Amino acid sequence: MEKRRLGKSDLKVSVIGFGAWGIGGHPFWSDEGENESVRALQKAFDSGINFYDTAPVYGFGRSERLIARALKNKRDKVILATKCGLRWEKEKPGSIRKDSSAKSVRFEIEESLKRLKTDFIDLYQVHWPDPDTPFHDTMEELMKLKEEGKILYIGLSNFSKAQMDECLKYGEFVSLQSMYNMLERDLKKEEIPFCIKKGIGIIPYSPLASGVLTGKYDKKTNFKDWRGKGLIGNFSGEIYESHIDKVEKLKNIASNYGKKVHHLAINWLLAQEGVCTAIVGVKKASQLQDNNEATGWEVSGEDMKKINELLAV
DSSP, X not given: OOEEEOTTSXXXXXXXXXXXXXGGOTXXXXXXOHHXXXXXXXXXXXXXXXXXXXXXXXXXXXXXXXXXXXXXXXXXXXXXXXXXXXXXETTEEEEEEEOOOHHHHHHHHHHHHHXXXXXXXXXXXXXXXXXXXXXXXXXXXXXXXXXXXXXXXXXXXXXXXXXXXXXXXXXXOOEEEXXXXXXXXXXXXXXXXXXXXXXXXXXXXXXXXXXXXXXXXXXXXXXXXXXXXXXXXXXXXXXXXXXXXXXXXXXXXHHTTTOOHHHHHHHHHHTSTTBOOEEEEOOSTTHXXXXXXTSSOOOOHHHHHXXXXXXXX
Protein backbone atom coordinates (compact mmCIF):
# COMPACT_ATOMS: atom_id res chain seq x y z
CA MET A 1 0.00 0.00 0.00
CA GLU A 2 1.16 3.52 -0.77
CA LYS A 3 2.72 5.40 2.13
CA ARG A 4 3.04 9.14 2.60
CA ARG A 5 5.13 11.28 4.90
CA LEU A 6 3.08 12.70 7.76
CA GLY A 7 3.66 16.45 7.74
CA LYS A 8 7.25 17.33 8.63
CA SER A 9 7.73 14.13 10.62
CA ASP A 10 9.79 11.10 9.66
CA LEU A 11 6.69 8.89 9.84
CA LYS A 12 5.62 7.20 6.60
CA VAL A 13 1.96 6.27 7.04
CA SER A 14 -0.21 4.03 4.89
CA VAL A 15 -2.76 6.06 2.93
CA ILE A 16 -5.50 4.09 4.64
CA GLY A 17 -5.28 4.11 8.41
CA PHE A 18 -7.06 1.70 10.74
CA GLY A 19 -9.74 3.62 12.65
CA ALA A 20 -10.03 1.83 15.99
CA TRP A 21 -13.05 3.63 17.45
CA GLY A 22 -15.41 0.84 16.37
CA ILE A 23 -13.49 -1.99 18.04
CA GLY A 24 -13.89 -0.16 21.34
CA GLY A 25 -17.53 -1.26 21.25
CA HIS A 26 -19.88 0.01 23.96
CA PRO A 27 -21.19 2.65 24.45
CA PHE A 28 -20.72 4.02 20.91
CA TRP A 29 -20.76 0.92 18.71
CA SER A 30 -22.07 -2.62 18.70
CA ASP A 31 -19.63 -5.26 19.90
CA GLU A 32 -18.29 -7.68 17.29
CA GLY A 33 -16.31 -9.56 19.92
CA GLU A 34 -12.64 -9.25 20.86
CA ASN A 35 -11.48 -12.15 18.71
CA GLU A 36 -13.05 -10.62 15.60
CA SER A 37 -11.45 -7.26 16.41
CA VAL A 38 -8.05 -8.91 16.75
CA ARG A 39 -8.54 -10.66 13.40
CA ALA A 40 -9.41 -7.31 11.81
CA LEU A 41 -6.29 -5.66 13.22
CA GLN A 42 -4.05 -8.48 12.04
CA LYS A 43 -5.61 -8.61 8.58
CA ALA A 44 -5.11 -4.85 8.28
CA PHE A 45 -1.40 -5.34 8.91
CA ASP A 46 -1.25 -8.14 6.34
CA SER A 47 -2.96 -5.86 3.79
CA GLY A 48 -0.28 -3.20 4.14
CA ILE A 49 -1.80 -0.88 6.73
CA ASN A 50 0.78 0.38 9.21
CA PHE A 51 -1.08 3.32 10.80
CA TYR A 52 -3.40 2.55 13.72
CA ASP A 53 -5.41 5.37 15.26
CA THR A 54 -7.04 4.92 18.65
CA ALA A 55 -7.81 6.80 21.88
CA PRO A 56 -8.26 5.90 25.55
CA VAL A 57 -11.94 6.83 25.40
CA TYR A 58 -12.62 4.27 22.63
CA GLY A 59 -14.21 1.57 24.74
CA PHE A 60 -12.62 3.15 27.83
CA GLY A 61 -9.26 1.49 27.22
CA ARG A 62 -10.49 -1.54 25.29
CA SER A 63 -9.39 -0.35 21.85
CA GLU A 64 -5.83 0.27 23.02
CA ARG A 65 -5.66 -3.11 24.74
CA LEU A 66 -6.87 -4.93 21.63
CA ILE A 67 -4.26 -3.20 19.48
CA ALA A 68 -1.55 -4.34 21.90
CA ARG A 69 -2.86 -7.90 21.79
CA ALA A 70 -3.11 -8.06 18.01
CA LEU A 71 0.17 -6.36 17.12
CA LYS A 72 2.39 -7.44 20.00
CA ASN A 73 5.12 -8.87 17.77
CA LYS A 74 4.94 -6.10 15.16
CA ARG A 75 5.72 -2.96 17.18
CA ASP A 76 8.71 -2.00 15.03
CA LYS A 77 6.62 -2.24 11.86
CA VAL A 78 3.57 -0.18 12.90
CA ILE A 79 2.82 3.44 13.72
CA LEU A 80 0.65 3.85 16.80
CA ALA A 81 -1.41 7.00 17.19
CA THR A 82 -3.45 7.60 20.32
CA LYS A 83 -4.83 10.64 22.10
CA CYS A 84 -5.30 12.53 25.34
CA GLY A 85 -7.74 15.09 26.62
CA LEU A 86 -10.96 13.11 27.14
CA ARG A 87 -11.48 11.62 30.59
CA TRP A 88 -14.26 9.59 32.16
CA GLU A 89 -15.28 8.54 35.63
CA LYS A 90 -14.91 4.83 36.35
CA GLU A 91 -18.13 4.89 38.30
CA LYS A 92 -19.90 6.65 35.42
CA PRO A 93 -18.49 5.27 32.14
CA GLY A 94 -20.81 7.45 30.07
CA SER A 95 -19.64 10.73 31.60
CA ILE A 96 -16.89 12.05 29.35
CA ARG A 97 -15.22 15.40 29.99
CA LYS A 98 -12.42 17.39 28.37
CA ASP A 99 -9.22 17.71 30.37
CA SER A 100 -5.94 18.66 28.72
CA SER A 101 -4.25 19.92 31.87
CA ALA A 102 -0.59 19.00 32.33
CA LYS A 103 -1.48 16.66 35.18
CA SER A 104 -4.11 14.86 33.12
CA VAL A 105 -1.87 14.57 30.05
CA ARG A 106 0.87 13.04 32.20
CA PHE A 107 -1.59 10.55 33.71
CA GLU A 108 -3.07 9.60 30.35
CA ILE A 109 0.22 8.93 28.60
CA GLU A 110 1.29 6.52 31.32
CA GLU A 111 -2.03 4.67 31.12
CA SER A 112 -1.89 4.45 27.32
CA LEU A 113 1.68 3.16 27.39
CA LYS A 114 0.57 0.39 29.75
CA ARG A 115 -2.47 -0.57 27.69
CA LEU A 116 -0.58 -0.49 24.39
CA LYS A 117 2.36 -2.33 25.99
CA THR A 118 4.93 -0.03 24.47
CA ASP A 119 7.63 2.37 25.63
CA PHE A 120 6.59 5.18 23.30
CA ILE A 121 3.74 6.51 21.17
CA ASP A 122 4.55 7.48 17.59
CA LEU A 123 1.86 10.18 17.34
CA TYR A 124 0.22 11.57 20.47
CA GLN A 125 -2.80 13.76 19.72
CA VAL A 126 -4.89 16.16 21.79
CA HIS A 127 -8.37 14.79 21.14
CA TRP A 128 -10.39 18.02 21.48
CA PRO A 129 -9.53 21.57 22.56
CA ASP A 130 -10.09 22.00 26.29
CA PRO A 131 -11.66 25.44 26.96
CA ASP A 132 -10.59 25.33 30.61
CA THR A 133 -6.87 24.71 30.01
CA PRO A 134 -4.49 27.21 28.36
CA PHE A 135 -2.88 25.74 25.25
CA HIS A 136 0.46 26.78 26.72
CA ASP A 137 0.05 24.29 29.59
CA THR A 138 -0.93 21.42 27.29
CA MET A 139 1.79 22.00 24.71
CA GLU A 140 4.48 22.49 27.33
CA GLU A 141 3.69 19.11 28.89
CA LEU A 142 3.56 17.42 25.49
CA MET A 143 6.96 18.87 24.60
CA LYS A 144 8.33 17.46 27.86
CA LEU A 145 6.97 14.02 26.96
CA LYS A 146 8.64 14.33 23.57
CA GLU A 147 11.96 15.22 25.19
CA GLU A 148 11.58 12.21 27.49
CA GLY A 149 11.07 9.92 24.50
CA LYS A 150 7.57 8.84 25.53
CA ILE A 151 6.14 10.30 22.34
CA LEU A 152 7.84 10.85 18.99
CA TYR A 153 5.50 13.45 17.55
CA ILE A 154 2.59 15.63 18.67
CA GLY A 155 -0.70 15.94 16.80
CA LEU A 156 -3.91 17.90 17.28
CA SER A 157 -7.46 16.76 16.63
CA ASN A 158 -10.56 18.88 16.01
CA PHE A 159 -8.65 22.16 16.38
CA SER A 160 -9.51 25.30 14.41
CA LYS A 161 -7.02 27.41 12.45
CA ALA A 162 -6.89 29.99 15.25
CA GLN A 163 -6.35 27.31 17.90
CA MET A 164 -3.57 25.67 15.88
CA ASP A 165 -1.90 29.02 15.38
CA GLU A 166 -1.97 29.58 19.13
CA CYS A 167 -0.50 26.13 19.85
CA LEU A 168 2.40 26.75 17.49
CA LYS A 169 3.56 29.52 19.82
CA TYR A 170 4.30 26.95 22.53
CA GLY A 171 5.44 23.82 20.73
CA GLU A 172 5.60 21.74 17.56
CA PHE A 173 2.97 19.44 16.10
CA VAL A 174 2.99 17.56 12.82
CA SER A 175 -0.64 16.73 12.11
CA LEU A 176 -4.28 17.73 12.35
CA GLN A 177 -6.95 15.06 12.58
CA SER A 178 -10.45 16.31 11.85
CA MET A 179 -13.71 15.36 10.19
CA TYR A 180 -13.40 15.69 6.44
CA ASN A 181 -15.23 13.91 3.65
CA MET A 182 -17.19 14.56 0.48
CA LEU A 183 -20.26 15.72 2.38
CA GLU A 184 -18.58 17.57 5.26
CA ARG A 185 -15.94 19.87 3.84
CA ASP A 186 -15.72 22.75 6.32
CA LEU A 187 -12.03 21.94 6.83
CA LYS A 188 -11.30 23.29 3.34
CA LYS A 189 -12.21 26.85 4.33
CA GLU A 190 -9.40 27.69 6.75
CA GLU A 191 -7.74 24.66 8.30
CA ILE A 192 -6.48 22.92 5.16
CA PRO A 193 -4.83 26.03 3.64
CA PHE A 194 -3.22 26.73 7.04
CA CYS A 195 -1.91 23.16 7.34
CA ILE A 196 -0.51 23.16 3.81
CA LYS A 197 1.28 26.46 4.46
CA LYS A 198 2.76 25.22 7.75
CA GLY A 199 3.65 21.72 6.55
CA ILE A 200 1.13 20.05 8.87
CA GLY A 201 -0.19 16.68 7.71
CA ILE A 202 -3.95 16.25 7.45
CA ILE A 203 -5.56 13.09 8.81
CA PRO A 204 -9.28 13.03 7.93
CA TYR A 205 -11.59 10.92 10.04
CA SER A 206 -15.10 9.88 9.06
CA PRO A 207 -14.17 9.61 5.34
CA LEU A 208 -17.50 7.88 4.71
CA ALA A 209 -19.52 10.47 6.67
CA SER A 210 -20.18 7.91 9.41
CA GLY A 211 -21.67 5.50 6.88
CA VAL A 212 -23.72 7.82 4.67
CA LEU A 213 -21.18 7.48 1.85
CA THR A 214 -21.41 3.69 1.91
CA GLY A 215 -24.63 3.98 -0.08
CA LYS A 216 -26.42 1.63 2.32
CA TYR A 217 -28.89 4.18 3.65
CA ASP A 218 -31.83 6.07 2.22
CA LYS A 219 -34.04 8.98 3.27
CA LYS A 220 -36.16 6.71 5.47
CA THR A 221 -33.27 5.31 7.51
CA ASN A 222 -33.74 5.80 11.24
CA PHE A 223 -30.43 5.65 13.09
CA LYS A 224 -30.76 4.03 16.50
CA ASP A 225 -27.15 4.47 17.66
CA TRP A 226 -25.19 7.66 18.46
CA ARG A 227 -25.87 8.97 14.95
CA GLY A 228 -29.52 9.38 15.79
CA LYS A 229 -28.67 11.64 18.71
CA GLY A 230 -27.16 14.42 16.64
CA LEU A 231 -23.75 14.20 18.30
CA ILE A 232 -21.66 14.31 15.13
CA GLY A 233 -22.64 14.93 11.53
CA ASN A 234 -26.05 15.35 9.95
CA PHE A 235 -28.29 12.30 10.01
CA SER A 236 -31.76 13.80 9.82
CA GLY A 237 -33.77 16.56 8.17
CA GLU A 238 -33.19 18.37 4.88
CA ILE A 239 -29.39 18.25 5.08
CA TYR A 240 -29.43 14.47 5.41
CA GLU A 241 -31.88 14.13 2.50
CA SER A 242 -29.60 16.33 0.39
CA HIS A 243 -26.69 14.06 1.27
CA ILE A 244 -28.62 11.00 0.10
CA ASP A 245 -29.42 12.70 -3.23
CA LYS A 246 -25.72 13.37 -3.77
CA VAL A 247 -24.77 9.82 -2.86
CA GLU A 248 -27.13 8.45 -5.49
CA LYS A 249 -25.45 10.58 -8.16
CA LEU A 250 -21.99 9.65 -6.92
CA LYS A 251 -22.87 5.98 -7.32
CA ASN A 252 -23.15 6.53 -11.07
CA ILE A 253 -19.68 8.08 -11.27
CA ALA A 254 -18.18 5.28 -9.17
CA SER A 255 -19.69 2.68 -11.51
CA ASN A 256 -17.61 4.11 -14.38
CA TYR A 257 -14.58 2.66 -12.62
CA GLY A 258 -16.20 -0.58 -11.55
CA LYS A 259 -16.24 0.71 -7.98
CA LYS A 260 -18.79 1.48 -5.30
CA VAL A 261 -19.51 4.89 -3.87
CA HIS A 262 -17.47 4.34 -0.70
CA HIS A 263 -14.42 3.47 -2.81
CA LEU A 264 -14.89 6.72 -4.71
CA ALA A 265 -15.30 8.68 -1.47
CA ILE A 266 -12.00 7.47 -0.03
CA ASN A 267 -10.19 7.84 -3.36
CA TRP A 268 -11.45 11.44 -3.69
CA LEU A 269 -10.28 12.23 -0.17
CA LEU A 270 -6.79 10.86 -0.79
CA ALA A 271 -6.56 13.07 -3.90
CA GLN A 272 -7.07 16.25 -1.84
CA GLU A 273 -3.97 18.37 -1.25
CA GLY A 274 -2.40 17.94 2.17
CA VAL A 275 -4.12 14.65 3.04
CA CYS A 276 -1.66 12.02 4.27
CA THR A 277 -3.88 9.16 5.40
CA ALA A 278 -7.62 8.59 5.74
CA ILE A 279 -8.83 7.03 8.97
CA VAL A 280 -11.26 4.32 7.88
CA GLY A 281 -13.22 2.72 10.69
CA VAL A 282 -12.99 -1.07 10.79
CA LYS A 283 -14.88 -3.51 13.01
CA LYS A 284 -14.62 -6.76 11.06
CA ALA A 285 -11.83 -8.44 9.12
CA SER A 286 -14.12 -8.83 6.11
CA GLN A 287 -14.14 -5.05 5.63
CA LEU A 288 -10.40 -4.78 4.94
CA GLN A 289 -10.16 -6.07 1.38
CA ASP A 290 -13.15 -4.00 0.33
CA ASN A 291 -11.73 -0.79 1.81
CA ASN A 292 -8.41 -1.32 0.04
CA GLU A 293 -10.17 -1.20 -3.34
CA ALA A 294 -10.32 2.56 -2.84
CA THR A 295 -6.61 2.83 -3.68
CA GLY A 296 -4.48 2.15 -6.75
CA TRP A 297 -6.57 4.02 -9.32
CA GLU A 298 -7.30 7.62 -10.29
CA VAL A 299 -10.44 9.56 -11.06
CA SER A 300 -10.25 11.38 -14.38
CA GLY A 301 -10.04 15.16 -14.45
CA GLU A 302 -13.45 15.33 -16.10
CA ASP A 303 -15.10 13.17 -13.44
CA MET A 304 -13.31 15.04 -10.65
CA LYS A 305 -14.80 18.26 -12.02
CA LYS A 306 -18.28 16.65 -12.05
CA ILE A 307 -17.82 15.47 -8.47
CA ASN A 308 -16.73 18.88 -7.18
CA GLU A 309 -19.62 20.60 -8.96
CA LEU A 310 -22.05 18.10 -7.46
CA LEU A 311 -20.66 18.56 -3.97
CA ALA A 312 -20.80 22.34 -4.23
CA VAL A 313 -24.59 22.34 -4.66
